[in-house]
Amino acid sequence: MLTITDVSRRSGVASSALRFYEERGLIASERAGSGHRRYPRSVLRRIAFVVFAQRIGLTLEEIGAELAKLPADRVPSRRDWSRLSGQWTKRIDQRIAELQRLRSGLTECIGCGCLSIDRCSLANPADMAGRKGPGPRYWLG
Amino acid sequence: MLTITDVSRRSGVASSALRFYEERGLIASERAGSGHRRYPRSVLRRIAFVVFAQRIGLTLEEIGAELAKLPADRVPSRRDWSRLSGQWTKRIDQRIAELQRLRSGLTECIGCGCLSIDRCSLANPADMAGRKGPGPRYWLG
DNA sequence: GCTTGACTTCAAGTTAACTTGAACTTGTAG
C-alpha cells in the first residue's frame, strides 16, 4: 500500500489534486489506523487514465462517468480499460477534423477577405451559434 | 457606424463580451454625444479574428498581442491580417500532432497494459512534467 | 521528550472569459 506522497510522486499529480479527485469520486483510498490515506497499486492506473483523458479534453465529470462503468468488485482488467477508451478515438477524430477545418480557413478565409462574420461559416460555425446559457465561451469549445 | 446591439447581432458575440473586449483593449469604439458606443464596420473583422483565434486555442492576452501588431493609423489590409495568422498554422499542426499521438496511444498503450505512469511516455509526456507554478492544470494544456 | 515532516480537514483563493445585477441615463414610438 502506498501513501499519498508515494502516489503523488509516481503519478506526477499533486497530493492536493489526489484528495480533490477522491472528493469527486474519481479515486478511492483506504485509511490507516491514523486516518492517513493508503492506496493500492491499482490506483496508479486509474490516475493515469484520468490524466490521459484530460489531455484528450474530457472534463472530470465525464471521466467520472466513464470510470463508473468499471467493475466495482475487482481490479479492472486490460479489457475493461480498453472498452472505456473505445469512444475516445471518435472524439479525437472530431477535434482533429475541426482543427483541419480551421487550418484551411486560415489561407482560404482570412487570406481571401471573407472573414466578415456573416458570410463566413468559419468565423461563425454552427456549434458556436448553437451555444446556449451563461458561462464563459471557453468552456463550450 | 454601428451600435453595440448591431455589432452583437452581426458578430454573434454578446454585448457584455464586446464591452469586456474593449476593456481589455482588443477592440475600440467611438462615442456618440450620449455616451453610447459607436463602432466602425471594420470592427467586425477584428471581432471575427478574435473569435477565430479563440477556436484555435489562443488566450485573449495572446490575441491582444497579435492585434497590437496591426497598423494603428489605418484600417488593416488583407495583407496585414494574413501576416498575423501566419503563425497559427504551426500551432494548429502541433496540436493535431499531439492528438494523433494520443490517438495511437489509445490502442498501443491502454490496450497493451503499459499505462502505468512511470513507464508510459503518453501518460506522462514531457510538457506535463515540465509544468511549474500553481494554477489549474487545465490552463496549461 | 521533542522537534521536524507528513498527514488530516475545511474554507477560501486563483485563473480566464465572461455574465449578471443594480442603479441610472438616453433614444424612440405612439
Place this chain on the structure above:
DNA sequence: CTACAAGTTCAAGTTAACTTGAAGTCAAGC
C-alpha cells in the same frame, strides 16, 4: 409626454480544476 427598450458603469457572480492556508494530528529520528 410618457412608456419602454437600449445604453452606460461598476461590482460581484459563475465555471472547472485545482491550490493555498489555517489549525490541528501523527510518526520517526536524535
